[in-house]
Amino acid sequence: MNETPLVHLDRVVVRFADKAVLDGIDLKIFPRDRLVVLGQSGGGKSTMLRLILGILRPTAGDVRYKHLRIHRLSRSKLNLLRSRIGMVYQYSALISSLNVHENLALPITELGRKSPKEIDQLVEEKLALVGMSGTEDKMPSELSGGMRKRVSLARALMMDPELVLFDEPSAGLDPVMSSVIDELIISLTEKTNATSVIVTHEMDSAFRIATRMAMLYQGSIIQDDLPETFRDAQNPVVRQFVTGEVEGPITEAIENADPS
Amino acid sequence: MGDNIRRGRLPFRWSALFAQTDRTGVGSVPLVLLVSFFLGLTMALLTGYQLQKFGTERLVPTLISIAFTRELGPLLTGIVLAARIGAAFTAELGTMQVAEEVEAIEAMGIGPLRFLVAPRLAAITVLMPCLSVCSVIAGLLGSALISWITLNLVPAFYFDAVLSSLLVKDIVIGLLKAAFFGLVIGLIACFKGLTVTGGAEGVGRATTDSVVVAITSVIGFDTLFNIVVTEYTK
Numbered sequence: 001m002n003e004t005p006l007v008h009l010d011r012v013v014v015r016f017a018d019k020a021v022l023d024g025i026d027l028k029i030f031p032r033d034r035l036v037v038l039g040q041s042g043g044g045k046s047t048m049l050r051l052i053l054g055i056l057r058p059t060a061g062d063v064r065y066k067h068l069r070i071h072r073l074s075r076s077k078l079n080l081l082r083s084r085i086g087m088v089y090q091y092s093a094l095i096s097s098l099n100v101h102e103n104l105a106l107p108i109t110e111l112g113r114k115s116p117k118e119i120d121q122l123v124e125e126k127l128a129l130v131g132m133s134g135t136e137d138k139m140p141s142e143l144s145g146g147m148r149k150r151v152s153l154a155r156a157l158m159m160d161p162e163l164v165l166f167d168e169p170s171a172g173l174d175p176v177m178s179s180v181i182d183e184l185i186i187s188l189t190e191k192t193n194a195t196s197v198i199v200t201h202e203m204d205s206a207f208r209i210a211t212r213m214a215m216l217y218q219g220s221i222i223q224d225d226l227p228e229t230f231r232d233a234q235n236p237v238v239r240q241f242v243t244g245e246v247e248g249p250i251t252e253a254i255e256n257a258d259p260s
Numbered sequence: 261m262g263d264n265i266r267r268g269r270l271p272f273r274w275s276a277l278f279a280q281t282d283r284t285g286v287g288s289v290p291l292v293l294l295v296s297f298f299l300g301l302t303m304a305l306l307t308g309y310q311l312q313k314f315g316t317e318r319l320v321p322t323l324i325s326i327a328f329t330r331e332l333g334p335l336l337t338g339i340v341l342a343a344r345i346g347a348a349f350t351a352e353l354g355t356m357q358v359a360e361e362v363e364a365i366e367a368m369g370i371g372p373l374r375f376l377v378a379p380r381l382a383a384i385t386v387l388m389p390c391l392s393v394c395s396v397i398a399g400l401l402g403s404a405l406i407s408w409i410t411l412n413l414v415p416a417f418y419f420d421a422v423l424s425s426l427l428v429k430d431i432v433i434g435l436l437k438a439a440f441f442g443l444v445i446g447l448i449a450c451f452k453g454l455t456v457t458g459g460a461e462g463v464g465r466a467t468t469d470s471v472v473v474a475i476t477s478v479i480g481f482d483t484l485f486n487i488v489v490t491e492y493t494k
Contacts, residue, residue, distance in 0.1 A: 053367050075371075082369035093364035096356070107368045110273075110375065159368075 004066070006031050006163060006195050007052055012061035014047055021047050023219030024061065029163075029197060034189060036198045036206045036227075038241060039216035040250070045199040046090075048216070049165045052197070053085060054078045065163075083111050086156030086194075090168040092148040094140040094155070100127070101136035104155050111159070126154040129191075130184060146177035153184060157192065164189065166198040170205045182208045203242055207231070215241065218253070273379065280383035284345050285390060292340050292391050293398040299336060300324060300399030304406045317411045321421035324403040329426060329434045333396040335482050337388060338441035342474035346449040349380055350470035353453025354463035362454060372454070381446040388442030389435040396434070429493065437485055441478050448474045 005028035014022040021044040029035055039045045050056040051063045057071045064070065065081060073081060094103050104123045108114055114122070127133050130150040140148055149169065156164055169185060170178035182205050189196045200206055206213065207227055214224040215238050223230070223238050233239045240248030304320055311317045353376060356362050365372050400422060407413040452470035456462045 050363075055363060055366060079369035079371065082367055085367070087364065087367045089360050089364055091360065093360040095361050095365070096359065097352075106365075107370065110368070110370045 003030050005029055005064075006033075006066065007197075008062070008064040009048065009051065010062040010064065012051065012058045012063060014044065014051065014056065015059045020059075020219050022051075022058075022216075025216070025219070025221050027214060027221055027224065029195060031162075031195050032193060034186070034196050034198065034209055034211040036200060036210035036213045037216055038201060038203075038206060038213060038230075039199075040241075041201065043216055044219060045216055046167050049087070049167055049197065049199060052163075052165060053082060053087060079111075083107065083159050084162050086159065086161035086164040088149070088152050088156050088164065088166045088169060090171050092140070092145075092152040094148055094152055096140050098140075099136065100132070100138050100140070100143075100151050103140070103151065104158055107155070107158050122158065126157050127151075129157065129188060130154045145172050146174075146180065149173065149177075149181055150184065153181075153188070157188065157194075160192065161194055164194050164196045166196060166200075168200055168202075169198060170200060170202045175204075178202070178205060179208070185209055201241075203244070217241075217250075273375075276375070276379035277382055280379045281387060283348075284341070284380075284383045285387040288341060288344055288387075288391055289394055291344060292337055292395050295340055296328075296333070296336055296395040296398035297402040299332065300328065300402030301406045303327065303332075303399075304403030305410065308407060308411045312411065317407075318413065318417075318421070320403065320407050320411060320413065321418045322425040325400060325422040325426050326430055328396045328399040329430045330437075331434075331482070331486070332399060333392045334388070334434050334438035334441055335478065336399075337392045337395045337438060338445065338478035338482075339475055341384065341388065341391065341442070342445045342449075342478055343471055345384060346445045346474045347467050347471050349384075349446070349449035350453040350456075350467045351463055353450060354456035354466050357454055357456045358459055358463060377450045377454070380450055381443065384446040385439055385442040388438040388445075392434060392438035433489055437482065440481065440485070444477050444481060445474045448477060 007029040009025055009027045011024050011026055012022050013020060013024055025048075037045050037048065047056060051058060052065070052070070054070045054073065062069055068081065070078070070081065095106065098106065101123050104126060105119050108119050108122065123136065124133065127135065130153050132147065132150050132154065135143070135147070135151070140151070143151065166185065169181050173181065185196065185198065186209060188194070198206075198209055210227045212225070213227050213230050214221050215230075217237050223233065223235055230238060230242055233242055237249050240250050304324055307323055308317050308320050311319055353362070356376070362372050362376070365375055404415050404418045407418055408415055449470050452466045452473070456466045458465070
């Protein structure tokens with residue numbers, strides 16, 4: 001592909017103490033991609049999202065958003081860039097002391113210059129997009145897990161982002177609600193022309209959403225391809241992960257790992 | 261936050277400041293009044309008991325007014341607020357940190373300092389002197405009551421003695437101290453809250469640490485303040 005990537009993780013290394021969570025990964029995210037990043041729990045998938053948001057800094061390598069090196073940006077420029085990226089957290093991360101309306105209005109009131117009436121309209125519009133109209137006055141504690149996730153998705157879309165990041169969007173949801181969220185991700189990213197990166201280890205969701213998939217294993221991207229190639233993967237690690245078999249190189253590596 | 265100031269924006273939102281002010285100030289008034297009233301009462305009782313032996317119990321109002329204005333008002337209010345508000349700030353911010361709410365705020369491009377820290381710091385710094393004044397008034401009322409009952413010092417004489425013994429310097433020093441203690445408590449509480457790690461247990465640990473460190477710091481800074489002020493206002 002000759003297209004300029006929206007995000008480029010260029011030979012990125014992230015170390016926590018002595019452990020390399022990401023060990024020189026090279027990954028390009030192109031406009032309008034729905035890239036699903038697969039990998040084991042604790043394998044560095046969420047770390048990747050935090051690098052893109054500039055919340056973490058790489059130990060080595062570059063994280064670029066278009067031509068900007070994210071970790072070199074000043075605080076004000078980084079905040080400006082973050083306002084163009086939406087993030088949906090695993091456990092929604094709605095501000096518990098604010099109601100749904102205030103949660104959604106938060107990025108606009110803090111960063112935008114819209115009148116209260118315009119903000120109200122925008123909140124209504126985004127809530128309708130995720131099928132949550134009429135919940136403006138509810139507190140996050142009054143919502144179910146699936147509802148919270150949908151409100152979180154609406155909040156991520158408030159600033160009309162170019163890129164939306166999803167950290168385990170189906171975590172803790174029943175299969176039906178999980179499918180609803182998957183369909184929302186597909187329809188909303190298509191409607192808004194947004195690029196999305198979805199981190200998950202739920203294979204059904206992954207195949208439903210992805211236009212492209214990447215597998216992160218032991219700090220490296222071991223396969224980056226179309227979803228169809230993942231179904232018939234030749235790589236034994238990818239095959240074991242996709243099929244969920246007990247026997248295979250992933251479990252062998254866990255058994256052989258030094259417990260210290 | 262620095263960027264906001266450069267652009268001429270306030271380092272906090274008014275609505276957030278008013279919400280915190282209401283919680284910090286109005287919610288703390290009854291406790292500060294009650295504790296100060298009882299302390300004023302006890303102090304007058306004990307000093308009066310001693311001074312009566314020398315026939316100088318008429319000095320009780322002077323003693324109590326200077327002690328409360330310069331020392332006990334700000335100190336007592338600081339300890340009450342460190343326990344009540346410092347703990348609340350740390351627990352609230354710590355829970356938000358654990359639930360990734362702080363990171364979500366940062367990820368939206370909103371500075372957590374402007375949104376979470378600045379209103380809390382401003383509220384506690386501005387309200388500490390106000391609460392300290394409440395504490396002084398309650399302490400004086402408590403001591404006036406017990407002086408009237410046990411020492412036969414009528415309230416008119418008591419408050420006349422208070423007014424004639426107080427200097428503007430004492431009041432200013434007390435208020436400055438109170439504002440500084442507020443800032444110290446706020447900084448410690450917010451720092452402890454935003455650096456929580458380790459889930460619910462971490463929040464509990466940070467809250468305990470916050471209260472212990474804030475109370476110790478308030479007492480430590482009070483001593484330091486007294487040494488410096490006494491040295492330079494001789």
